[in-house]
Amino acid sequence: MNRGILFVLSGPSGVGKGTVCAELRRKLPELVYSVSATTRSPREGEQDGVNYFFKSREQFHLMIENDALLEHAEYVGNYYGTPRDFVEKTLSEGKDIILEIEVQGALKVREKFSEGVFIFLMPPSLNELKQRIVGRGTESQATIDHRLSVAVEEMNLLHHYDYAVVNDEIDQACNRISSIITAEHCKRERFLGELFQQLENVETADNV
């Protein structure tokens, strides 16, 4: 059985990764979603174990010490990390998994999983990105300013990714990601091992 494919959806703060991922979750139920651990407090409507595993700083540090996280990053004063076992288990069961994480974490995953597929979600323009960050309205001015400067730096990391998807419209962005998933499943490398095995079997049968 082929291993599943690890997809990483990342991109600058405010680009809409969370919204796109929530829509993908609805549209592609066979794709497995990695639920991150975080030390930030739940926002209204967020559920523990569904949106995040909400942890205290102590609990989070324990996860780091126990090597339970595939990657982790500090982002605007809080920690975020990807539970390792769930990712490994899902891939070994032949299922695809998607991580929705910020860029520092994505780069760390790239070092460990060079075979992963890295998708950079882009805003239609930098101006649009600024509007989205300001418009979210859930954060203080200081947090917004910080998020904005981080987001501009993050845009410069595009060259580390395999694909760029513009999030101009959620449906369109999801369709593009879905096409990437299909294309990745059609990569010849995924068939070579099995094909060689079949060819070997044919040759052995011929020699009998």
Ligand code: 5GP
């Ligand atoms: P928020 O607090 O808005 O839910 O998320 C803040 C940022 O943390 C987003 O860019 C989100 O993609 C990122 N994030 C969520 N989970 C993880 C994770 O497990 N690891 C890393 N590195 N970033 C994450």
